[in-house]
Amino acid sequence: MPEKKSKITSKNAKTKARAKGSYIPNLKKMYSSQIIPELLKLFNYSNVMEVPKIKSISLNMGLGDAKNNAKDLESAVEEMSLISGQKPIVTTAKKDISNFKIRKGWPVGCAVTLRSDRMYEFLERLISIALPRTRDFRGLSFKSFDGRGNYNFGIKEQIIFTEINYDNIQSIRGMNIAITTSANSDNEAYEMLKMFGLPLRVKPKKQNTEEKAA
Numbered sequence: 001m002p003e004k005k006s007k008i009t010s011k012n013a014k015t016k017a018r019a020k021g022s023y024i025p026n027l028k029k030m031y032s033s034q035i036i037p038e039l040l041k042l043f044n045y046s047n048v049m050e051v052p053k054i055k056s057i058s059l060n061m062g063l064g065d066a067k068n069n070a071k072d073l074e075s076a077v078e079e080m081s082l083i084s085g086q087k088p089i090v091t092t093a094k095k096d097i098s099n100f101k102i103r104k105g106w107p108v109g110c111a112v113t114l115r116s117d118r119m120y121e122f123l124e125r126l127i128s129i130a131l132p133r134t135r136d137f138r139g140l141s142f143k144s145f146d147g148r149g150n151y152n153f154g155i156k157e158q159i160i161f162t163e164i165n166y167d168n169i170q171s172i173r174g175m176n177i178a179i180t181t182s183a184n185s186d187n188e189a190y191e192m193l194k195m196f197g198l199p200l201r202v203k204p205k206k207q208n209t210e211e212k213a214a
Contacts, residue, residue, distance in 0.1 A: 149183030
């Protein structure tokens with residue numbers, strides 16, 4: 001009896017700690033303890049507030065036949081909520097597109113934006129579990145930055161996430177993931193995401209490219 005009581009009390013202590021806000025995700029701890037000092041040395045920032053950080057992570061899944069197939073839309077929303085841990089919103093068409101037979105206001109997909117602890121938890125699962133499960137994965141391209149420090153990339157199959165049960169899915173779907181940062185340049189964002197552990201391909205050095213051009 002006393003052993004069972006001790007196990008129950010330890011579980012209650014963990015849930016109370018999360019409720020009070022004492023729980024901190026692993027990547028959030030790593031950012032404050034390791035990444036910030038390394039970025040300060042690398043870019044010679046004069047103030048800690050200048051160090052870039054991740055603001056949000058947005059997931060977007062498009063569905064071509066969402067209007068005609070309601071079950072497909074429901075399953076996509078369920079899968080997105082399982083992957084992100086947050087209920088997504090259903091995105092609708094902003095205007096009529098005759099070529100795709102879409103009217104304004106029709107559902108065309110679902111999207112969710114993650115911030116704070118859920119953002120760091122999703123990023124950790126993405127880096128350590130999901131991306132290594134990708135078929136023929138050779139790293140993410142370093143050319144997918146938008147020029148303002150934000151990074152976008154696509155995933156072809158949602159089944160790389162362990163939260164998805166392969167037997168229960170309606171079809172194989174892809175999604176777009178956008179990582180929004182406060183970095184002023186792509187180079188700062190690239191170095192920060194590399195420090196987080198995102199498997200970005202190595203950039204070629206300028207000296208090598210200049211020698212090849214000559």
